[in-house]
Amino acid sequence: MLAGRVHLVGDGGTASAVAHHELAEAVASGNVLRLDYVDADGRPSYRDVEPMGLLWGSRGWYLLAWCRLRRGVRGFHVDRIGAVEALGERAPLRDAELRRELDRLDADPLRE
Structure with a gap:
């Protein structure tokens, strides 16, 4: 379910709509993407x-x-994503990695 995979980090600011429908679909379905x-x-x-x-x-x-190139969890700023291509492959569940990253972000919000 997508609602369980949308998270607020840091102070947040004012929320807005997600710019790319394909990203939301891929998060909800678990499909691998090429960015x-x-x-x-x-x-x-290309990632x-x-x-x-x-x-x-x-x-x-x-x-x-x-990120398969970096072999680790990465944050990709949505405004810097050009094209999105679904690769027709389901991603493995990485709940432990997700939890570790969210815990880290709670202690140290995303920075650029």
Whole structure:
């Protein structure tokens, strides 16, 4: 269920609608995605990710996902995601990794 995978981190600010319907669908269904992503320094990359949740913080929406390239949990700023492609594969459950990351974020909110 999507509601259980949307989380507030930090002080939050004012919530707004999630910009990408595909992201919400993938989080709810557990489908693996390929993201066309641009990092904070403007470097483009393609990332195959296993969506774990959506986070709202003071800097906006983030997709929390297991990044197959980095082999770890990463936060992807939704405003930096260009194209989204569903890969037709179900992601494995990573509830322990999700819980650890949410616990970490409660102690140290997302920063850029």
